[in-house]
Amino acid sequence: MSRPTGRVLALLELLQSGGTRTVAELADRLGVDGRTVRRYVDQLVDLDVPVETLRGRYGGYRLSPGYRLPPLMFSDDEALAVLLGLVAGRRAGLTTAQDTAGETAAAKIRRVLPPHVAHRLGTLLESLDFTDRSGRPDGSEPPDAGVLLALADAVRHRRPVRIRYGDRAGRRTERTFHPYGIVAHAGRWYVTGRDADLDEDRTFRLDRVADVRALPGAGPFEEPPGPGPVERVLSGFATAEYRYEVTLRVHGTVEQIRAHLPASVATVASLEQPEPDSDSDPEPATDRNPSAERWLRVELRAERLDWLPRTLAALDRPFVIERPDELRDLVLALADRLTACARATAHRS
CATH class of the missing domain: 3.30.70 (Alpha-Beta Plaits)
Known part of the structure; x- marks a missing residue:
């Protein structure tokens, strides 16, 4: 993609975010001058994109209200956030009378994603499970998208990984981990599996996992029979030491x-x-x-x-x-x- 074409698409994405954008703001965001911004707007209008021009001191450009405009351009993190929201909404029962709308919306998003991104997100969605509790607790942080995707891939293919983890006291450790599943519980994400260094089952909060690395040459592990990921996470809470x-x-x-x-x-x-x-x-x-x-x-x-x-x-x-x-x-x-x-x-x- 040529640089001018890329900037036209970047302009489209800025306008899609809503509101009125001044020429000076768009020029600063795109790294061009005002005349070039106007030329890019003309190119969008030639493509039948309904860009409105607002005159006056507080004028600028905006898209016509209510216009349904393809294409949607998501970054990996944005696509992940949308799909997780759709899945979590269905699992929590937060659906409309048209309860298939979430599924069709997710399918549309996945169809237009680059193949490698669609594959990674599909792997993640297949690796997730949910408990009955919802709502983010005070002070919690969302997990890093790269950590979440890397662990989902390891769950899907039963591959050991090396993780860097910080406990509640802030101590950082590295350990070899066999992840069995990823679970959303009470507004937090957890991964449950086997700590190969300690040879015991463990559950880790994903927002405390700083890094995930695949182990070259490590063969797939076998998940032992027994409770599923949700039951493992909840039983871990029941036996954990608390203050x-x-x-x-x-x-x-x-x-x-x-x-x-x-x-x-x-x-x-x-x-x-x-x-x-x-x-x-x-x-x-x-x-x-x-x-x-x-x-x-x-x-x-x-x-x-x-x-x-x-x-x-x-x-x-x-x-x-x-x-x-x-x-x-x-x-x-x-x-x-x-x-x-x-x-x-x-x-x-």
Whole structure:
């Protein structure tokens, strides 16, 4: 592709991003002068691209509103983001009545991608799995697209890789890894597999993987029978060491608790006897009546506690904090802030 042709396409891409672009802005972005920008615009108009010219101090060029304009030009990262969004939307049930629209949109994007990009993205989509939780946690970062694609390729072909990983303390290590699958859980990406250096199963957060390198000459590995990637990731959370062990008593139903603390986060168990100071029914509920409200024991482990007070407030059920004391302090601090805000609002009114 010649440089002038490439710049005309770059101009088209800038106009496709929306809004009005001044001649000075376009000239700066394309690295040409204003006269050349006008000549490129004329070339687009000759191709029946509806470029509008806006006169005046704040004038410039824009595409006609509502015009459906091919071709779409995606970088590798942009194509990856669009396809992942379509897949995640379908898996989360975020579809319209025309539930095939996401599939046809993904197919159209993949058809116009360069073959090597389409192949890598297809490999990634075949390697993904999802748990039931969604939503990005506070402080999380998306994984590097190159890391994600390289691991997906290793999963697809069962090839060992060398990864550079930073743990929660910031320590960097390198290890040989046999990736079994990539899983999206609670707004983060994870890869699960076998750490060949330690000879044990491990799950790693992808946003902490800094580099992935193929091992020349390494033959394919065999994935052992047993749980799939999702089950491996969730079981890894259940056995991992965390800073805090939290025990609560909550008066409510299992369904009410699970709406805010799913099984992947917390365990819920019935108490043998109702709490003496509770307002529960004289005849306590039994496991034969799981929808009845009763006192339940909730246990979970967490690296941070700052999200739990908000979750307990959203739960809106009576609860007792058994441990740790730090959580009790955080809940009291949240209650004080809410009370102060309510009093300030009442005073102003």
